[in-house]
């Protein structure tokens with residue numbers, strides 16, 4: 505019964521693909537998994553959201569979404585503009601805690617980066633992680649620019665006393681440039697936490713069966729009730745030269 509909060513250095517960095525990879529890895533280890541998308545923005549009511557995308561790629565997982573706002577904005581802004589109730593951090597925490605009573609692993613995906621606002625009071629995913637005392641996984645881009653945003657995110661987590669489980673690269677290029685290769689060594693340094701995996705670019709477009717077979721090779725979470733960074737491995741990590 506583990507809750508893992510999955511955030512990123514920003515939007516479109518691969519949180520959903522990484523969430524699917526973690527879910528598929530847990531499923532392959534025989535664990536029951538729930539995925540909670542705290543608030544979905546930028547998706548119409550009839551379209552699949554991030555939680556559905558995780559289920560498509562990872563297989564049988566419970567999905568939950570607390571609110572959906574069609575405009576592609578921060579949840580607080582989208583809720584305000586839609587004249588709808590926002591999602592508050594305590595609601596995210598309560599929903600995750602309930603799912604955790606029924607599943608071995610609960611993955612909570614935010615919207616955009618750590619401090620994106622969910623409500624008019626400035627509530628964020630970081631607040632939900634604090635209420636849950638849950639470890640946080642940070643998804644980061646591979647290339648130039650990622651060191652700054654990863655360190656900012658790590659510092660914010662640390663200043664709140666939150667547990668940074670580690671960093672996962674959301675999309676590792678087929679032909680990594682010098683910055684990407686150097687970042688394999690620099691990311692754990694600036695984050696003060698291990699690099700726990702790297703999902704190859706294009707993986708989100710694999711057939712689901714191929715995704716599920718490959719995912720455990722990108723990262724290896726231990727799912728026995730604790731989150732152990734040591735158990736994650738970057739396999740076949742490219743050499744830095």
Ligand SMILES: Nc1ncnc2c1ncn2[C@@H]1O[C@H](COP(=O)(O)OP(=O)(O)OP(=O)(O)O)[C@@H](O)[C@H]1O
Pocket residue numbers: 512514515516517518519520521522554614615616617674675676703704705706707708709
């Ligand atoms: N490893 C990958 N393989 C294939 N596509 C990827 C990969 N990483 C990211 N993408 C693509 O990049 C886009 C953004 O990825 P994703 O949806 O996972 O981002 P996100 O961080 O979850 O964004 P959001 O803040 O909207 O939740 C998507 O179109 C996705 O298909």
Ligand SMILES: C[C@H](N)[C@H](N)CCCCCC(=O)O
Pocket residue numbers: 515516544545546575576577578579615616617620
């Ligand atoms: C619409 C998008 N894909 C995400 N769901 C929301 C991202 C909000 C980012 C806000 C910001 O940091 O400026």
Ligand SMILES: [Mg+2]
Pocket residue numbers: 519520554613
């Ligand atoms: Mg997403």
